Amino acid sequence: MRISTIKYFLNDAFKSLWRNRTISLASVATVTATLFIFGVFLLAGLNIGKGVEDVESKVEMRIYLNEDITIDQKNALEKQLREEPGIKGLEFETKEQALENFKKELKGKEYLLESYEGKANPLPTSYIVKLTEPQFAEVITEKYAKAPGVEDIGNDQDLINQISSIANTVKWVGAAIFVVLIAVSLFLIGNTIKITVFSRRREVGIMKFVGATDWFIRWPFVIEGIVIGIVGAIVSTVILYFAYKYLYLNVTSALITSQLIAPSYVYTTMLWEFILSGILIGTAGSIISLRKFLVV
Incomplete structure (x- = not known):
């Protein structure tokens, strides 16, 4: 042209x-x-x-443990979780640590939790499970919901x-x-x-x-x-x-x-x-x- x-x-x-x-x-x-x-x-x-x-990159689960869980049950559960595909991190949190972390989230209103110190602490011991992909949450929930020593499992799947x-x-x-x-x-x-x-x-x-x-x-x-x-x-x-x-x-x-x-x-x-x-x-x-x- x-x-x-x-x-x-x-x-x-x-x-x-x-x-x-x-x-x-x-x-x-x-x-x-x-x-x-x-x-x-x-x-x-x-x-x-x-x-x-x-x-999704920060998705994690919490596996709450019974008060009367035995050492053998805890060790067996932790061993299984560390070998579980889809889990990239595992952290054990005691009742005391859970309460301290809760206080940090309140930012200046920690006094609201003063009555829950010591034996009055209602928060459970738990494993914080970090996942590689969100879809593993459902699989792990089904597998460990009735495992010995496990009280309950919480995850962010509904939010996602x-x-x-x-x-x-x-x-x-x-x-x-x-x-x-x-x-x-x-x-x-x-x-x-x-x-x-x-x-x-x-x-x-x-x-x-x-x-x-x-x-x-x-x-x-x-x-x-x-x-x-x-x-x-x-x-x-x-x-x-x-x-x-x-x-x-x-x-x-x-x-x-x-x-x-x-x-x-x-x-x-x-x-x-x-x-x-x-x-x-x-x-x-x-x-x-x-x-x-x-x-x-």
Whole structure:
């Protein structure tokens, strides 16, 4: 393709965008809204997914022991646990240690536990079991729940399941909304191109009559759709970046242990994904709307 031809396509596309600027702006706004809402759900899904991974990496179980457990039972249980696949760490915690750790969690309200010192300590002796993968929790619970000397078993599996369920819901809702908004974007971009083509239908007919190929006629309109898509992608990325940065700074200042994805992810990764999506939406809208006008 010659440079002069490319210049012709570009000039024609930008002239058309300016002539139909009201509808073009509406199309840009729709693409912006589509990608922005998708970006909100994407960031929510990524942060929830990261939270799930963080919880899973720290997942642990507690095997609470009976008061009357014998030394032989304790030693046999510990030996079995250390040989159990899926366990990466095992720590024995006495009643006294459990009480001290509980005090640390209260942070300044330790006086609430003063009456539980010594023989009044209600906390059980236990093994703290750290797992390589969360799915081992159910297996170990079933295997050791009725083992000699074991009173009860506690784990974080329910919490992990709830967080995973929320993450999946966010992903599916985000995907559904994205599909609906893509359809709206295609409709608006398609209408923009249709209006342009309709106003130039005689010119298109003449070009077809003198032997111009479909793609020679189609390219300016495709470029028009691509420009709408790219502008919408850039605008949505800018809005999403500043909105997410504001949220990120507020959350991280309030929660010391927060592990949210950094705002830089929006312009280092999502920008290019949005631009590609915008180009695809714009190109598809243009090609679909031109079909019947190129049939002579």
